[in-house]
Amino acid sequence: MKFARLASTGILALAAYGMLLGISAFAGSDKATESKPAVQKPEPGSPGDTLTREDARMALLVYKLLDKDGKIKGANLKRGEKLFMQNCKPCHGDDGHRFNFSNFNEPPAFIGDRARKEMPTFWYQLNFGDDDRGMQAYIDEFPLQDLIDIAGYAQTMP
Ligand code: HEC
Known part of the structure; x- marks a missing residue:
């Protein structure tokens, strides 16, 4: 019983992980079609630049x-x-x-x-x-x- 529960939790977790991977892979390929770089750094002194x-x-x-x-x-x-x-x-x-x-x-x-x-x-x-x-x-x-x-x-x- 216990083992079965653990196993099914494990499978669920794996499935969730797989979905995450799928989503991030999808997001990644989406990004790749854009011309912007994947990570944009804020311009120094711009509102996005949070350094003190x-x-x-x-x-x-x-x-x-x-x-x-x-x-x-x-x-x-x-x-x-x-x-x-x-x-x-x-x-x-x-x-x-x-x-x-x-x-x-x-x-x-x-x-x-x-x-x-x-x-x-x-x-x-x-x-x-x-x-x-x-x-x-x-x-x-x-x-x-x-x-x-x-x-x-x-x-x-x-
Ligand atoms: C009005 C006086 C005054 C002037 C002008 C001044 N200091 Fe200081 N400075 C001090 C005092 C007082 C301390 C603290 C001394 C202590 O705690 O023993 C200090 C500390 C320092 C420290 C810290 C050192 C450490 O490791 O803790 C540095 C570095 C320093 N001063 C560099 C400078 C430089 C470079 C200048 C010129 C651009 C300058 N100071 C001008 C008074 C002055």
Whole structure:
């Protein structure tokens, strides 16, 4: 009895699965006759694009700005140095050593260490700041290329 019930459930499940397959195969062939690609990506910034501003900026870093060694690509280091000295030095010092970001008991870590070893953290802080800690957001202050130059230069700091 039990076995028979199980078996018939199984057959029903198989049949349902088959229908699903049939439907998706049909849908697939339907799609193929259209000229549009099967999966359409929303245009960046369009109503269908649901990435938050934060996500979009972080995705840009991961997919476009970092090379395989975690170095920022396409940074003009001379411009980055100038921008750092004008904007960041007053708080972080000209060598970036005025604030130590480490916890007690850990070796000290400064702007350069963070930029080399934890660029996602660095990039997030540079773009969106941290009110609680007193770091301001720069996403609306500088064009993207300036932020890239600053991030690239910061990776060369001691
Ligand atoms: C008005 C002062 C001020 C200015 C200007 C400033 N910062 Fe900061 N920044 C801070 C403070 C304060 C912190 C938090 C320090 C702490 O928590 O020990 C911080 C934190 C950071 C962090 C976070 C590091 C980490 O790993 O947690 C980064 C990255 C950073 N700043 C980069 C920059 C860059 C790049 C600039 C220039 C574009 C800049 N800051 C300009 C005050 C400033």
